[in-house]
Amino acid sequence: MKRALVVGAGIVGAACAERLARDGFVVTVVDHRPVGSVATGAGMGHILVMDDPPAEFALTLRSRILWDELAPSLSTSVDHAACGTLWVAADEDELAEAERKRARLAAAGVAAELLDGAALARLEPNLRGGLLGGLRLTEDGIVYPPAAAAWFLERAGATHERHVRRAPVVSVESGRARLADGTVLEADVIVLAAGLETRALVRGLPLRARKGHLVITDRHPGFCRHEIVELGYIKNAHGAGLESVACNVLARPNGQVLVGSSRQFDVEDPAVEPRMLAKVVARATEFLPSLARLRAIRAWTGLRATTPDGLPVIGPVPGASGVFVAAGHEGLGITASTGTAELVAELASGRRGVLDPAPYRIERFQEAKRG
Amino acid sequence: MAERRAIDVDGKRVELDAASTLAAALASSGAHVLRRSAHGEARGPVCGMGSCYECRCTIDGAEQERACLHTVASVSRVATRGASARSADAPPRAHRRIACDVLVVGAGPAGLAAAEHAARRGKRVVLVDENPGLGGQIWRADRGPESARARAAVSAKVDVRTETSVVLPLGERRLRLASRDEVLDVRFDALVLATGATELLLPFPGWTLPNVLGLGGLQALAKGGLELAGKRVVLAGSGPLLLAVADVVARKGASVLAVAEQAPRANLARFGVALAARPAKLAQAFGFAGALAKLRTSAWPVEAVGGERLSAIVLRGARGLETLECDYAGVGFGLVPNGRLAAALGCALDGRRVRVDAEQRTSVAWIFAAGECTGIGGKDKARLEGEIAGASAAGDLEPARRLAGARERELAFADRIERAFAPRAELRTLARPETIACRCEDVTCGEVARATELARGVDADVRDAGARGGAADAAAFAWRTSKLQTRAGMGACQGRVCGPALEFLDGRTARDVRAPLAPVTLDALAAPMETPQ
């Protein structure tokens, strides 16, 4: 019987554990914190297809398909729903971008509907007047991330190990991992899915923190139906500006409204900053003016783990056979957890799969440096 | 005859007593169900003071407003039970910045004293409270000379702002406040926290039925205008509040069927002896002879029965189980210091008490605390600590020295109360797996327990960590796990009710107070930090 050890019980580690268990591995997961309590507990839970750049498109599309396959068996606590995404255009440039997105999606066989201003207003009456139009993807969805992580672990039948030792992993080599309390755990396959902190376990892994703020409201059923994102979000997420905000509003199935989001590079203090909170809310209310009347009950922050090219790192660690990394998913780790897990499982058993592993390899950073 | 006011309730014109709180007036008019829970259960007011969030309804177009924090006089239109009546056309709130020397949060006996004594020393004082009236819990609607004097002392010299919540910390010596029509960024030199206490409400089958309130909740509604003449009332739980509430409701014409104190008689006797040296306290705690006649000790509630509202309560006591048909039940197991704001501002707590020194200074140099939030000890302790805190905040440390002895005596009294009325172990076994633990999100006790099991090994782990990393660490781990997995503690009240309850039941402890510090409409968060020059 082959043994796998997964370091990190966030959604990425949990999804890897579940996928490896399906391949017949006996899986142990180690984490010194509660399941899904770091980036996973901070995430909005939007499952969305991002159509550019191509490697992000391939990973998120494959991931969404896998989420849809899992959907019927997810527990009710995962709260999975197909809310769809509504990309909103405020100006002509953004409208042109909506059209380009539609074309790219269509080329890959993903249906997306271009809307004019009137159609947009009919779909989401709380949007401000005067918006030019948008793009609607009906199959994007939402989950409650920490419960999804727990569900994956439950399915993986991960052993008690993962919690009996509440000590972090301090070092890893081929076939073994050492914990802070001195314990050594042995395994044929080791997956490093420790989120941002994976940078402490893999030398030269170029992960940077990108802090985000979110606010959640009390229940206001019927306020909006889709995840509403301004098209400017893409510039914001892919941009290299030190600090930015974009309208990103999502109604949970229970009527609570999640309001985001911000991005700050290299800020690692988790404190809620009133200044950023104000910017996030002000931006969202520009698009949804009556949001101002909803009651906020809690705000929080999370750190996204970003890489220099914005793509996650998924693949073998050079020089340590049987050791794999799965980290650096920026703002897409909830979505991409399923595709990442599939790719890790394929690499671990030497199978060829749907995704081309090349764009996600860790070596790309070394090559970029040399080249 | 009290003034009546006609308002629109769910589309019907209803005449209510204008001076009552909305929650009390609605209950008097027969509207016992104010909201539907996540799973559609009927819910009504519980705490009467803004901390349980069970009285939420749509008030003048604003959704999820707490009915107990409004007076009928200031309301025109109410929609209950989730009927959506949101209006987008509310006038925008003004955003202003002000400065003062001392900001006092909480206008109970402690906060009033602090404000008075800081103002006497020539300081510019702002006093805020989220409730509509001054006086806090004990002086709610009180017309007695002591409270009148305390109120008068602040009315002239202090900038008093009621129905105002603290919503955001804005860095050192700055807070954002919000009222119905204003967002206020306040800059100050010193802050006095006099945030009082909340009640320990413990889950038992049926505890979520409308008309099962906290003891203090029933008292607050009664003082807020709830009509009780001829109503049958059962009171249960623990502590001096039990008899105080019996007194209040009996004076309003209710027939008190039983007063069930969970502590054994011996504890009360010991407490009584301790009080004998302090006649004023004795009168305060045991002043109601009628309630004493109804008092049974070593007795506690095991179930509340009803459909859309309470119809009977089952007590366990010396006579075994007894079912009492009633209209209202007040059930509370003691008080819990309210250190939320202190914790959010980084002040150290001991358990739930805000840690203070002899000057009432917290671990943060510019923040002082006084009253129940530093430990449950009643009004006299609150007044005394308020005086010291107000003076210390104004830079005068003489009262801290002069009153040190009196303060020590009050603290000793507080310890005796805590010991005499410590909740018994049987209270941990009242809830069934299907009993609701988190009222905001409708999470059951069974689900909370399962959540820790679900992430298998966590229970073993918590015990383990208890031995290794410290019990506090383990308790926080358990709270975080069940919160993340079940959403218990993530709802509107942010663990104000289920936090202390779960801590009593199985030790898991909430220590995560987050912004906003009170639920506010989003416009109050969107206001920019600096006003443009």
Ligand SMILES: Cc1cc2nc3c(=O)[nH]c(=O)nc-3n(C[C@H](O)[C@H](O)[C@H](O)COP(=O)(O)OP(=O)(O)OC[C@H]3O[C@@H](n4cnc5c(N)ncnc54)[C@H](O)[C@@H]3O)c2cc1C
């Ligand atoms: C504000 C915000 C909103 C977001 N919204 C979305 C969204 O809507 N959709 C989406 O797809 N993504 C979203 N994301 C991104 C998503 O949350 C992350 O990409 C994802 O959660 C990353 O998961 P992870 O498992 O890699 O990391 P984490 O959840 O951080 O898990 C890592 C785990 O590893 C453990 N660990 C760390 N070091 C060690 C060690 N040495 N030994 C053992 N264990 C260790 C940690 O304790 C932790 O539990 C959002 C992120 C933020 C911040």
Ligand SMILES: Cc1cc2nc3c(=O)[nH]c(=O)nc-3n(C[C@H](O)[C@H](O)[C@H](O)COP(=O)(O)OP(=O)(O)OC[C@H]3O[C@@H](n4cnc5c(N)ncnc54)[C@H](O)[C@@H]3O)c2cc1C
């Ligand atoms: C429900 C209840 C009922 C009580 N009834 C009695 C009684 O009948 N007899 C008796 O002797 N003692 C009673 N007590 C005990 C009582 O608390 C003390 O005797 C005394 O009132 C304590 O004074 P205080 O100033 O410390 O607190 P409180 O009187 O509780 O005053 C605290 C004030 O702070 C305000 N506040 C809290 N947080 C915030 C915030 N974030 N922003 C703005 N305002 C805030 C509250 O609205 C409240 O008005 C009761 C306590 C409770 C909790």
Ligand code: FES
């Ligand atoms: S009764 Fe209004 S908040 Fe508790």
